[in-house]
Amino acid sequence: MGFAHHAGPGTPVTTADARHVARVMSALATPSRVRILARLREGASTVGELALAVEMEQPAVSHQLRILRDLGFVLGNRNGRHVIYGLYDSHVAALLDEALRHIEHLRAGDTTTPTEEHA
Amino acid sequence: MGFAHHAGPGTPVTTADARHVARVMSALATPSRVRILARLREGASTVGELALAVEMEQPAVSHQLRILRDLGFVLGNRNGRHVIYGLYDSHVAALLDEALRHIEHLRAGDTTTPTEEHA
């Protein structure tokens, strides 16, 4: 009755794959990390700048950056006293864009009203 | 020194956007939901079939299906005594593929060894 099949790239998706996907996608599962990545998409910056931009305490930003680093989303290297962070590569930006495009797509068809929209 | 800029589609990504993205992407942030979606990508199926496929208790599957429904990922309609679930549209499958493609991409460059691979 009109489901979306797709049949995909044939990939059966093993249990290990599922766990891996979940781990990686969990990077985008919290507003703070999304904001950090979004800010980094506009250009590399230091931890302090990020903290100001996303309005978080510096340690909190460092913690999230560590997670994003372990997941291969960002990459930081020292420059004097600062550590400059940036997106690992353009593929990360692409994934972010895909996510944004997805919610935009949902906003169009708006299936079930996100549960909260009370401003 | 070689960061990935991108400058994106100009979207500044508001705080609300970040929260929305996080909410939506959290659907892919757990292995069980990824497995459910992966199974559904191969074709629609009933809750019982899903439970068997992903090796979860039926109530657990129902709970996750409810989440996936609220997020607009899946869609279920009754057929006799069964409720047949399927991906909401091909865009969901596309997002899943993008996620799989991403981890595959990481596996190639393998930046920081996912912290656990001891199996």
Next chain:
DNA sequence: TGCTGGCATGCACATGTGTGCATGTCAAAC
């Protein structure tokens, strides 16, 4: 060498969340 700035790390805690178990609900079969 001592001091300050910039990040990272440890620890503790509050919160969110996935799952098991029991139960409720609805449709089909008798």
Next chain:
DNA sequence: GTTTGACATGCACACATGTGCATGCCAGCA
């Protein structure tokens, strides 16, 4: 109408996780 099958819901709990606070570490500067 009663019973059975399939799924949904409520509740409780264990667990993971994000953040604040204090502290440690390292580079640059006087």
